[in-house]
Amino acid sequence: MGLELILYAKTFLFLYYLLKVMQIGPYTLKNNLIVAPMAGVTDRPFRQLCKSMGAGMAVSEMVSCNSLLWGSEKTKRRANHEGEVDPISVQIAGADPVMMAQAALYNVEQGAQIIDINMGCPAKKICNTMAGSALLRDEKLVGRILDSVVSAVDVPVTLKIRTGWDRDNKNALVIARIAENSGIEALAIHGRTRACAYNGKAEYETIAAVKNHVEIPIIANGDINTPEEAKKVLESTKADAVMIGRAAQGRPWIFREISYYLSTGSHLPLPEVNEIQHVLTNHLYDLYDFYGEYSGVRIARKHISWYTKGLVGSAPFRHAMNQLKSSDEQLSAVNKFFGNLSCHGERLTYIGSEGLAA
Numbered sequence: 001m002g003l004e005l006i007l008y009a010k011t012f013l014f015l016y017y018l019l020k021v022m023q024i025g026p027y028t029l030k031n032n033l034i035v036a037p038m039a040g041v042t043d044r045p046f047r048q049l050c051k052s053m054g055a056g057m058a059v060s061e062m063v064s065c066n067s068l069l070w071g072s073e074k075t076k077r078r079a080n081h082e083g084e085v086d087p088i089s090v091q092i093a094g095a096d097p098v099m100m101a102q103a104a105l106y107n108v109e110q111g112a113q114i115i116d117i118n119m120g121c122p123a124k125k126i127c128n129t130m131a132g133s134a135l136l137r138d139e140k141l142v143g144r145i146l147d148s149v150v151s152a153v154d155v156p157v158t159l160k161i162r163t164g165w166d167r168d169n170k171n172a173l174v175i176a177r178i179a180e181n182s183g184i185e186a187l188a189i190h191g192r193t194r195a196c197a198y199n200g201k202a203e204y205e206t207i208a209a210v211k212n213h214v215e216i217p218i219i220a221n222g223d224i225n226t227p228e229e230a231k232k233v234l235e236s237t238k239a240d241a242v243m244i245g246r247a248a249q250g251r252p253w254i255f256r257e258i259s260y261y262l263s264t265g266s267h268l269p270l271p272e273v274n275e276i277q278h279v280l281t282n283h284l285y286d287l288y289d290f291y292g293e294y295s296g297v298r299i300a301r302k303h304i305s306w307y308t309k310g311l312v313g314s315a316p317f318r319h320a321m322n323q324l325k326s327s328d329e330q331l332s333a334v335n336k337f338f339g340n341l342s343c344h345g346e347r348l349t350y351i352g353s354e355g356l357a358a
């Protein structure tokens with residue numbers, strides 16, 4: 001009996017860490033799987049798609065804090081959340097506390113329900129000034145920006161950082177404490193320093209150390225590509241959620257795969273060809289609708305490449321597809337590709353899985 005109780009308690013604790021729902025201010029997410037903000041990728045169509053395929057939240061592409069840009073088509077599009085499922089999280093970037101507060105207010109007026117501050121992007125110049133992860137070097141300024149944004153809006157404010165400036169200056173814990181004192185409601189940490197850019201492997205020890213020392217929810221990010229990796233990172237860091245970026249490109253169903261694995265310990269089978277054909281063509285219609293025919297077709301190319309990467313016959317298809325200039329041609333090429341793919345089996349067939357060549 002005693003042994004049984006211990007086993008039950010252990011299983012309960014295990015599931016608690018893996019399946020914790022995530023709370024951000026008044027918003028209870030449906031799970032602890034979050035789509036990372038990615039400029040040029042996490043537009044409204046992609047966010048909606050990821051949410052419909054199992055993500056608990058999706059952070060928008062960053063919106064500049066420079067108000068001169070707010071009238072531009074690009075920024076207006078980024079601030080368009082029509083039909084988007086709650087909670088709507090919008091990322092802002094910049095280094096001036098007053099401008100950041102104004103940007104936060106502007107986005108709340110446009111429908112943002114959560115404001116996320118970007119201190120994780122290594123791009124050299126954002127908003128004509130040093131911003132993104134460059135800010136991690138100036139802890140006082142970080143505090144001023146966070147205080148200014150938190151006091152400007154009455155929605156939850158979250159923060160995204162890297163582990164520090166470089167390997168000798170990992171100040172994630174200092175920044176986390178500043179964030180907590182400023183009233184930040186959740187902190188996402190990408191397990192690399194700014195100097196690492198995207199090189200090497202992300203590390204999770206710093207994320208675990210931060211989680212151990214602060215009370216605010218922590219979101220672990222970096223190189224989480226499989227359900228097993230998601231589980232491992234949740235267990236080793238005790239983070240409240242994981243954030244997934246590149247692994248969701250062309251594979252928005254990764255969220256349901258992870259969710260299923262965390263709750264059952266086993267894997268979903270690969271998706272059916274028919275289903276992914278349907279998902280991709282609907283994604284394309286959304287892109288044409290959102291960006292218009294000309295830009296929609298061009299933006300769709302990278303998504304089609306991601307969806308089909310590694311699938312049997314995809315190399316010549318991708319090459320030909322990149323030359324197509326109209327939505328009709330693009331859709332018919334995609335449908336033909338998936339039609340051919342279905343001859344290899346009901347489910348997606350990747351190169352190597354059956355000794356097949358690209």
Ligand SMILES: Cc1cc2nc3c(=O)[nH]c(=O)nc-3n(C[C@H](O)[C@H](O)[C@H](O)COP(=O)(O)O)c2cc1C
Nearest residue numbers: 036037038039062118120121190222223244245246
């Ligand atoms: C194309 C691309 C664009 C990105 N844009 C942003 C951004 O606008 N804001 C941000 O905070 N991080 C940005 N990132 C970083 C991601 O949010 C994430 O931290 C990083 O990709 C590591 O996670 P992953 O290994 O799951 O991709 C971007 C990453 C990529 C690949």
